Amino acid sequence: MSENTNLLQVQGLSRRFGGLVAVQDVSFSVAAGEVVGLIGPNGAGKTTLFNMVAGLMPPSEGRIVFGGRDCTPLASHEMARLGVARTFQITSLFPHLNVLDNIRTGRYVRQQQGWLGAFLRRSAWRQEEAQVQAMALEILDFVGLAHRSEMLAHALPYGEQRKLEIAIALASGPHLLLLDEPAAGMNPDEGAKLVQMIQRIRERGITVLLVEHHMKVVMGVCDRVIVLDSGRKIAEGRPAEVVNNPEVIRVYLGREKVDA
Amino acid sequence: MTSQPSRNWAWGLALLGALLAPLVVGNDFILHMMTLWAIYSLLALSLNIIIGYLGELSFGHAAFFGIGAYTSALLVMNLGLPVWWGPVLAGVVAGLFGLVIGFVALRIVGPQFAILTLGFGAILQTITNYWVDVTRGPMGISQIPAFRIDSLGLDFALAQNMYFLALGFLVLGIYACRALEKSRTGRAYVAVRENPELAQSIGIDTFRTKWMAFTVATAMAGVGGSLYGHYLRVITPELMSLTYMSALVIMVIVGGKGTTLGPIVGALVYIVLLEWLRAVGSWRMVVFAALLIGCVLFLPGGLVSLWQRLLQRRGRS
Numbered sequence: 047m048s049e050n051t052n053l054l055q056v057q058g059l060s061r062r063f064g065g066l067v068a069v070q071d072v073s074f075s076v077a078a079g080e081v082v083g084l085i086g087p088n089g090a091g092k093t094t095l096f097n098m099v100a101g102l103m104p105p106s107e108g109r110i111v112f113g114g115r116d117c118t119p120l121a122s123h124e125m126a127r128l129g130v131a132r133t134f135q136i137t138s139l140f141p142h143l144n145v146l147d148n149i150r151t152g153r154y155v156r157q158q159q160g161w162l163g164a165f166l167r168r169s170a171w172r173q174e175e176a177q178v179q180a181m182a183l184e185i186l187d188f189v190g191l192a193h194r195s196e197m198l199a200h201a202l203p204y205g206e207q208r209k210l211e212i213a214i215a216l217a218s219g220p221h222l223l224l225l226d227e228p229a230a231g232m233n234p235d236e237g238a239k240l241v242q243m244i245q246r247i248r249e250r251g252i253t254v255l256l257v258e259h260h261m262k263v264v265m266g267v268c269d270r271v272i273v274l275d276s277g278r279k280i281a282e283g284r285p286a287e288v289v290n291n292p293e294v295i296r297v298y299l300g301r302e303k304v305d306a
Numbered sequence: 307m308t309s310q311p312s313r314n315w316a317w318g319l320a321l322l323g324a325l326l327a328p329l330v331v332g333n334d335f336i337l338h339m340m341t342l343w344a345i346y347s348l349l350a351l352s353l354n355i356i357i358g359y360l361g362e363l364s365f366g367h368a369a370f371f372g373i374g375a376y377t378s379a380l381l382v383m384n385l386g387l388p389v390w391w392g393p394v395l396a397g398v399v400a401g402l403f404g405l406v407i408g409f410v411a412l413r414i415v416g417p418q419f420a421i422l423t424l425g426f427g428a429i430l431q432t433i434t435n436y437w438v439d440v441t442r443g444p445m446g447i448s449q450i451p452a453f454r455i456d457s458l459g460l461d462f463a464l465a466q467n468m469y470f471l472a473l474g475f476l477v478l479g480i481y482a483c484r485a486l487e488k489s490r491t492g493r494a495y496v497a498v499r500e501n502p503e504l505a506q507s508i509g510i511d512t513f514r515t516k517w518m519a520f521t522v523a524t525a526m527a528g529v530g531g532s533l534y535g536h537y538l539r540v541i542t543p544e545l546m547s548l549t550y551m552s553a554l555v556i557m558v559i560v561g562g563k564g565t566t567l568g569p570i571v572g573a574l575v576y577i578v579l580l581e582w583l584r585a586v587g588s589w590r591m592v593v594f595a596a597l598l599i600g601c602v603l604f605l606p607g608g609l610v611s612l613w614q615r616l617l618q619r620r621g622r623s
Contacts, residue, residue: 150493151497
């Protein structure tokens, strides 16, 4: 893989919390257009790794290179500006806004016209607002929430809240989408639909990195899987290879049967 | 959802009513109350930016109101500036105080932020009270020049003139708040209130957003303070006291936080009740406290949400 097709490169990333090493010397890269899964038993450091890539937490050591640029010290709002969007393990929305306004708000970082533009009713502001509206409707349709546009986010059923989270992230116009356990709490049917949605997200030209427990989802959608255990990377490869890797079976899959 | 054109219509109609009201009223005392209502509405709108949009409770807002009133009066009187510079300079100076205090206070959130702003407000009031050389202490400043346009012979010490000036500022404030709601800036404020973690992850610099909003709100309160001072022509450190602070909080919460109409309705309710209950003296405060608690418990959207509830009920039946 040549240097410039790598959208994301993680080099020797570590994170310590006091004496605890949550992530230790992890390196991997994600090419543009790929869907990569991050798996591992509970406490393997997946979410910590995720938070570092998203800029929510500075690494103790190592570098994060995104789009050829060293982004290690950047905060999460700066990563969003560069095109990294994320969803959270526990559903995270703007609860008292309606569905459409949730998505509109997600567009913030791609808008230029602020309060003054609206105050002066500049034509640039009008155009931009019209674009935001069109974009929000398109994404609403894309995630299948068109019938819910006026509903308040907190009143949505759980499965639709998870869709809305993805919609908000998509609205920010990301190059890389980080999904933290998108299938958590979903039944197999919903999981299958999620797999389809991730595939359609990839067709939009967005690279996806996801943390996931549901093996069916991981096997269904990932080009490549990275396995973490106790903060270290222990395997990397295509899903079918990784599942048969003896090391992976020992530390992770061996404890419980693959729930696929 | 109410469509935009019909809402604009309602605002236009309300403005027409407000402009024509003095023709019907013709009573100086009521005009005076209406002028105060317009000024308080502007102040309540500014506090609403912090309480309603950002979702933080500030107990220091009256201090910025006071800073505006004092800045305007002192600069105009001591430097001999034209009185119309007052609101501008008051906004700038109150905004600068907001910039500095916000930079410190906004690092914490929730009840701690509320208490910290209460502390800053108390400090500013104490300074105003004891810095007698400049502020004349508890005596306050009197004989503040009123706004006037000599060429037209307009004296804004009179309620019949000041009402229209205050209304003009209020309309500008309302328009600014409506523009805020329709811009990415306003959406960022609300995003920070609703879910700071998610706001940050979609590219909103939450601290900077809150800081700017706080500064704008304090500058707006400063302008309100200037209008108040040049109208009543007497100001004392009382303006920065708990009485005024709680009055503003009551207007925003009883009227309906997070909406443009709410604080304006709240200011009206406050002023009407204040006069109506004058006979019962200090018991008024008990009534206001009960009203505030009642709204927090049973009507979190304030009085303006009653209207929405009514519409919903109608829609259902």
